[in-house]
Amino acid sequence: MNKISYEFPLNEKCRTYLRIDNLFAQMQANLAMADSWQSLAFFKALFDFMELTERCDMRGDLSKDMERLRLKMQGWRERPDVDTAKLDGLCAELQQHAYQLPRSVRPGSCFKEDKFLGALRQRFTIPGGLCPFDVPIFPLWLAQPQAKRQAQAEAWLSELNLLNTANSLLLDLWREQGSFQPHIAKSAFYQDAADGCELLRLNIDAELGCYPTVSGHRSRFAIRFLPLTEQQRLGDVPFELACC
Template identity: 35%
Template sequence: MPVAVYEFPLCEKVRNYLRLEQLFKQLDHTATFDNEFESLHFFDVFFTLLDLLERLDVRTDFIRDIDVHEKNLVHWSNHPNIDTGALESALKTLHRLLSELKRTNKLGSNLKDDRFLSSIRQRFSIPGGATSFDLPHLFCWLKQSKDVRNKDIASWEKHLVIVRENITLLMQYLRERGRYEEVVATNGFYQGIVTDKVDLIRVRCSNIQGYFPVLSGNKYRYGIRFMQLVPDEGSAGGVKSDIKFEIACC
């Protein structure tokens, strides 16, 4: 049965991590463009990513989270059944990322000095602003060989490698904290309790039954309401039947 995984962050930090993670996935999808219209989407995603990094202090969150994970791994090193090789590899990666973060000031700030990016970035914030008559130098670049374009893209993306690596690793650790268990939403509603260590709720359910989950709550408890994709006439859209699904608290 086709299933979908919905992720609901319970804190602003994880919300920002998920946004960055999705933008990197979009970036990967659009970086190997074959025509100019796909390339415009690449720059749109790229500049959105830069805007987000400029508004957030993710560097501080990265350093704090890596420090916590490092301490946890050191604690696990005393376990008799621990995989020593895997532990040493993980610690080496954490040490490297932490060292690179401490040598870096504002993440992605070096890209501000790129004359080409700076000359086109502002136009992308204007609806329909990225046209050939507004940005002839961009469309000249689009007509260059794929090797030339790929080399430029690689040079821009290398400034964000540290962000990508941190997001990938920290989200992996976060998701591994939770294990799925099957529960039932009675009349389409399920309620759970929030603990101090829960930052992310993952819901895995059918993707062909015409419903989707919506989460609401506070620092003490949360509720998941399943809604109809196409509401019945005169209905608020809530599912009235019992629904089995899987949930992981991370």
């Protein structure tokens, strides 16, 4: 079975965390700078990250959510099936990040002083704006040895390590709090309660030819499955769901 996995946020903060997570994955996937197209994909993700973090300073929200999760996890200590050594390690890691984030430099602020990134970013917003006549410095940068380009990309990414590590840790711990259960969307529709959940995770068989759309908030959510083509008619749709 060829399953497609989806994640849907149930609040605006989680939406931002998932977008940041996706952008980091894109940057890391193209970090090798093997060719010009991989380089362009890296810079596209980097500039999207810069624009997203300029709109909102997520350090405070991320710190509060990590502290809230740490206190929740401390309450699990009395459970008989809990690995207390692992729990203590995770709580200490959450506490460290929660303390460091508000005291750190705003992510990406150092990039504003980089003239090369500034010249490139300015042209990224123009359709076809990365032609050699638009940004003559870019072909020169691409002509450098791959190892040198990769080292510079790794240096840019290292400036974001704290945010990346904290964001990934929080999302991973949220994900682990929900287990997948089978469900049936009657006539391609399903709804349920979502008290205290941050995100929904769905698995669906690609052979069914449909995709989910989600509406909701912290208390309730609704999932409607839509067909890939207008000619297709949907009945009951089986899927797996985890509320995290």
